[in-house]
Amino acid sequence: xxxxxxFSFMAAVAVGTLGHVWASTLYVLxxxxxxxxxxxxxxxxxxRAETAFGVEFTSIVQARSFRWTPDWGRVPFLDAPxxxxxxxxxxxxxxxxxxxxxxxxxxxxxxxTAVIRDSDGTYTSLGRSDAYRSSRAVDxxxxxxxxxxxxxQTRPDGNEIGRPFIWTAATGxxxxxxxxxxxxxxxxxxxxxxxxxxxxxxxxxxxxxFRWTAANGYDFLSTPAGAQGAYLATDVSADGSVIVGKxxxxxxxxxxxxxxxxxxxxxxxxxxxxATALHCSxxxxxxxxxxxxxxxxxxxxxxxxxxxxxxxxQFLRDNGINIPTGYMVNSITAISPDGTxxxxxxxxxxxxxxxxxxxxxPTPSAGGLLLGAAVLYxxxxxxxx
Numbered sequence: 001x002x003x004x005x006x007f008s009f010m011a012a013v014a015v016g017t018l019g020h021v022w023a024s025t026l027y028v029l030x031x032x033x034x035x036x037x038x039x040x041x042x043x044x045x046x047x048r049a050e051t052a053f054g055v056e057f058t059s060i061v062q063a064r065s066f067r068w069t070p071d072w073g074r075v076p077f078l079d080a081p082x083x084x085x086x087x088x089x090x091x092x093x094x095x096x097x098x099x100x101x102x103x104x105x106x107x108x109x110x111x112x113t114a115v116i117r118d119s120d121g122t123y124t125s126l127g128r129s130d131a132y133r134s135s136r137a138v139d140x141x142x143x144x145x146x147x148x149x150x151x152x153q154t155r156p157d158g159n160e161i162g163r164p165f166i167w168t169a170a171t172g173x174x175x176x177x178x179x180x181x182x183x184x185x186x187x188x189x190x191x192x193x194x195x196x197x198x199x200x201x202x203x204x205x206x207x208x209x210f211r212w213t214a215a216n217g218y219d220f221l222s223t224p225a226g227a228q229g230a231y232l233a234t235d236v237s238a239d240g241s242v243i244v245g246k247x248x249x250x251x252x253x254x255x256x257x258x259x260x261x262x263x264x265x266x267x268x269x270x271x272x273x274x275a276t277a278l279h280c281s282x283x284x285x286x287x288x289x290x291x292x293x294x295x296x297x298x299x300x301x302x303x304x305x306x307x308x309x310x311x312x313x314q315f316l317r318d319n320g321i322n323i324p325t326g327y328m329v330n331s332i333t334a335i336s337p338d339g340t341x342x343x344x345x346x347x348x349x350x351x352x353x354x355x356x357x358x359x360x361x362p363t364p365s366a367g368g369l370l371l372g373a374a375v376l377y378x379x380x381x382x383x384x385x
Contacts, residue, residue: 026321026323027358027359028357029357040054042358043333045341045342048336051090052341053097054068064077068358081104089137089140091144092144092337095144097140098140099117100114101114101115114126128151129151129175132163134151138190148194150190151175161188163178163190165191166214176212180206190203190204190205192233192234195237195239196239200236200240202235211263221245222264224259224267226250227247227257230247237284238337241260242280245258249267253274254275255272256269256272256303258287272301272309279334279335281336282337282338287303288300288301288312289303299329312344319361321361323346327347328346340361340362341360344357345357
């Protein structure tokens with residue numbers, strides 16, 4: 001994209017109070033000079049967008065993460081070993097992130113490795129496995145003391161196989177077994193997210209979605225009414241009671257779904273097909289994802305109890321965000337735990353012009369999926385689609 005295209009509508013962008021954003025505000029994130037020209041993608045936002053994290057990269061072997069605040073804008077991490085760090089998640093305070101780094105194993109050889117980065121610039125490798133060549137961290141608890149991810153490798157046919165892990169400061173990395181039986185050469189069991197309190201992890205095993213706890217192990221999600229299976233679990237509420245992801249209808253369409261505290265599945269809106277719910281706020285009052293809307297356009301969407309599933313472009317405009325005419329929000333990559341801040345990108349119909357953003361809105365909904373819950377956790381992250 002051309003930088004002039006990204007800034008041509010900056011005059012219409014509202015300015016938030018330094019350090020605190022309490023109104024509808026659009027922050028456009030300018031791309032860095034080459035070679036860091038792909039991105040910047042937002043991967044994690046704390047409450048009220050007081051801190052966000054993201055990444056920009058040109059290839060699988062060169063990635064630079066950054067910390068963003070309303071006061072200082074984007075500040076890159078220049079200390080990553082081997083010039084690669086993908087910050088996938090942050091704790092509540094924005095002091096510790098977890099993600100992917102590159103570890104030197106011998107001269108000229110590197111391996112993708114799960115990494116924690118602390119605010120003082122210290123990187124801690126979570127290691128790999130003798131059975132699998134790589135590892136990655138995908139989420140972290142609100143207090144920064146629990147991390148989940150997977151150990152994996154890529155087969156010659158391009159498919160990944162692997163197993164999940166959970167790391168705590170007390171135990172180190174503990175690799176877990178597969179959720180289903182079968183030949184390990186064909187199995188991929190992985191975590192996608194962990195609850196803010198660190199008790200419940202969610203993921204899938206060869207597209208069988210599950211909830212996992214240390215006490216009970218794997219608990220497969222139920223099939224929603226009108227569906228033939230629960231395929232993906234992608235995010236979880238702060239207390240672990242609500243899970244979002246994807247189901248497949250009897251007609252074979254992928255649809256966004258959520259599962260409540262009784263493990264009852266619900267399809268969010270069957271009219272949106274090829275759809276997946278990717279993120280939710282701490283109380284599950286706000287859910288985002290992507291799919292093909294009625295009428296045939298693939299784009300990002302946002303759900304609240306008041307609005308139902310709504311195209312993200314219209315949702316943000318209705319909440320005071322000036323998404324320029326001719327642009328469509330094509331991805332929501334992060335939601336803050338209070339549901340008032342979003343990271344994402346917008347693109348023109350021809351795909352030739354796009355920009356990345358952080359948008360803050362007034363509290364969009366007071367009615368979430370956690371009935372009577374008071375949720376005060378402060379971390380949020382995204383996963384790659």
